[in-house]
Amino acid sequence: MLLSWTSGEHRQGEIGYVAHPDHTGRGYVTEAARELLRLGFDGLGLHRIVGRLDARNTASVRVLERLGMRREAHLRENEYVKGEWTDEAVYALLAREWRALAARA
Numbered sequence: 001m002l003l004s005w006t007s008g009e010h011r012q013g014e015i016g017y018v019a020h021p022d023h024t025g026r027g028y029v030t031e032a033a034r035e036l037l038r039l040g041f042d043g044l045g046l047h048r049i050v051g052r053l054d055a056r057n058t059a060s061v062r063v064l065e066r067l068g069m070r071r072e073a074h075l076r077e078n079e080y081v082k083g084e085w086t087d088e089a090v091y092a093l094l095a096r097e098w099r100a101l102a103a104r105a
Helices: 028-043 058-066 095-104
Strands: 002-007 012-016 048-054 070-081 084-094
Touching: 002 028, 012 028, 028 048, 028 058, 028 095, 048 058, 048 070, 058 084, 084 095
Parallel strands: 012 048
Antiparallel strands: 002 012, 048 084, 070 084
16 A cells, blocks of 8 residues: 655645455455545645556456545556556545545545
8 A cells, every 4th residue: 555645735645555366355455545545635634636547457446436536537558567558547536525525424
């Protein structure tokens, strides 16, 4: 799990994660990523946090959407991964959206 502060001036961050296949499907990634969002928004005062992923990774798409993040971009053949060009999806969440989600919980 990773929370990276990408811009101090614009109060931007990025989350990322990798999970061993033996431990997927149990909600661990969603739970840990939610805590990273909480740290970023509530602890560090970030305005916007993004998550970038291989667009074919449907499990990660579901994680980010469960967290309330929305798809902002689909970049065609943006990265060269394991010998082939792949698409990248970009998801994001704003601090005010995070607060609204927390108020509903």
